[in-house]
Amino acid sequence: MKIFNTLSKTKEEFEPREAGKVSMYVCGPTVYNLIHIGNARPMVVFDTVRRYMEYKGYQVNYVTNFTDVDDKIIKKAKEEGVESSVIAERYIEECRKDMKALNVKPATVHPKATEEIGGMLDMIHTLIEKGHAYAAPDGTVYFKTRSFKEYGKLSHKNLDDLQGGNRSLLVSGEDQKEDPLDFVLWKPKKEGEPYWESPWCKGRPGWHIECSVMSKKYLGDEIDIHAGGEDLIFPHHENEIAQSEAANDKVFAKYWMHNAFLNIDNRKMSKSDGNFFTVRDIGEKYDLQVLRFFILSAHYRSPLNFSADLMKAAENGYDRIVTSVANLNYLLQTNESDAPDSSETQMTQQETAAAEEAKRFVVKFEEAMEDDFNTADAISAIFELVKFTNTNVTEQSSKAFIKTLKDEILMLSDLCGLIVEKEAEILDDEVEALILERQEARKEKNFARADEIRGLLLEQGIILEDTREGVKWKRA
Ligand code: AMP
Ligand code: ZN
Numbered sequence: 001m002k003i004f005n006t007l008s009k010t011k012e013e014f015e016p017r018e019a020g021k022v023s024m025y026v027c028g029p030t031v032y033n034l035i036h037i038g039n040a041r042p043m044v045v046f047d048t049v050r051r052y053m054e055y056k057g058y059q060v061n062y063v064t065n066f067t068d069v070d071d072k073i074i075k076k077a078k079e080e081g082v083e084s085s086v087i088a089e090r091y092i093e094e095c096r097k098d099m100k101a102l103n104v105k106p107a108t109v110h111p112k113a114t115e116e117i118g119g120m121l122d123m124i125h126t127l128i129e130k131g132h133a134y135a136a137p138d139g140t141v142y143f144k145t146r147s148f149k150e151y152g153k154l155s156h157k158n159l160d161d162l163q164g165g166n167r168s169l170l171v172s173g174e175d176q177k178e179d180p181l182d183f184v185l186w187k188p189k190k191e192g193e194p195y196w197e198s199p200w201c202k203g204r205p206g207w208h209i210e211c212s213v214m215s216k217k218y219l220g221d222e223i224d225i226h227a228g229g230e231d232l233i234f235p236h237h238e239n240e241i242a243q244s245e246a247a248n249d250k251v252f253a254k255y256w257m258h259n260a261f262l263n264i265d266n267r268k269m270s271k272s273d274g275n276f277f278t279v280r281d282i283g284e285k286y287d288l289q290v291l292r293f294f295i296l297s298a299h300y301r302s303p304l305n306f307s308a309d310l311m312k313a314a315e316n317g318y319d320r321i322v323t324s325v326a327n328l329n330y331l332l333q334t335n336e337s338d339a340p341d342s343s344e345t346q347m348t349q350q351e352t353a354a355a356e357e358a359k360r361f362v363v364k365f366e367e368a369m370e371d372d373f374n375t376a377d378a379i380s381a382i383f384e385l386v387k388f389t390n391t392n393v394t395e396q397s398s399k400a401f402i403k404t405l406k407d408e409i410l411m412l413s414d415l416c417g418l419i420v421e422k423e424a425e426i427l428d429d430e431v432e433a434l435i436l437e438r439q440e441a442r443k444e445k446n447f448a449r450a451d452e453i454r455g456l457l458l459e460q461g462i463i464l465e466d467t468r469e470g471v472k473w474k475r476a
Pocket of ligand 1: 039
């Protein structure tokens, strides 16, 4: 399996630090709003990486955080006149709902920055002791960037170029810094802001320290993969490396993976000029599985452009797989009442050969995934399998053959986190007929049947209410 490592800028053979195990940390969202479709990209991409690793038999320890203390959260809390924890908790819940709709598996651990302050104080303390950090007179603690000799190794930047070229590092007005390149580990509280006690001042952590600490706590000093969007390479991940490696004297992460950006109509997403969609906005127009399909239809390191046309194409592509599976299910069901004789349950010689041939699509899928997770090519392999299935399955096919191909489509789709087998939706007419039957049963005091029908409908998400005006029903 090859992974493009931002550290070496090359595709490297993946070798986990410990046989059979993978530890992975993915930087999560700052929770001050509903997540946007750009935030969904790393969630979907790295969830797919995880699924594939698990398929290959690795035990994956997957950690992704919620940044729940931050200027934007505090600003929103002030606007609404509530504590910042109220804002953070609200959007963590909303984010979890979006992740579920996108079929992103829950992480092994979802730590929150505010619950890990103790570990951050410990790491800052260690960095001061080792001469990598210092407290300024007002209690701000800075990381001494030049004290970490390998600073710049991830973003391939040179310290002197940084100092000369990057004005943003110089203009922060932080004249207490010993060097303009130094960055904040701990900062004093301002009026009305959440704060924690520390040996240096009442205050809160800088953003970068949280990931170094949460990664250490849940995965150890050294991990296999650290990931996030490409905007995080500098300074966030560069600073994480400096903090972790200076504090722990170990190589922090072996592989660094970064997804490219998702843009809208070829422009950067921006809330102020209206070029912006939340996952929720898209969920109103499309099944969110289509968004997942759309995200995976490009290689994760290629910029991805979101437009109505491209979403339509994604919808068609996704539907092609869903329809094929629905047809296979139809064929499996329509034969169900027939007696299971050997012609139905066993494959013919020709079918056995075709099923064997279909395995090449699995091989193709795996080759694509193992070439730095080329999900675009992996999805093409699923399409080829669907096409093969549609041409080779007929009404005369044995159930065993139909089932073999269906299972293969489901397995590959599931590796992409795509749900392609839809529950058959019960029609309004069928609901009405069952309600009538239930009323008849009750009249005849056949309560067992009446309850059975209620249960049957409930399984389909139909809730019955017995009212004075008669039986009413709604979909859950
Ligand atoms: P944030 O909440 O801004 O810290 O972002 C959470 C994650 O989403 C990070 O991994 C970002 O790199 C990623 N991200 C933010 N915007 C985009 C975008 N437009 N395209 C792809 N990834 C993004
Ligand atoms: Zn991070």
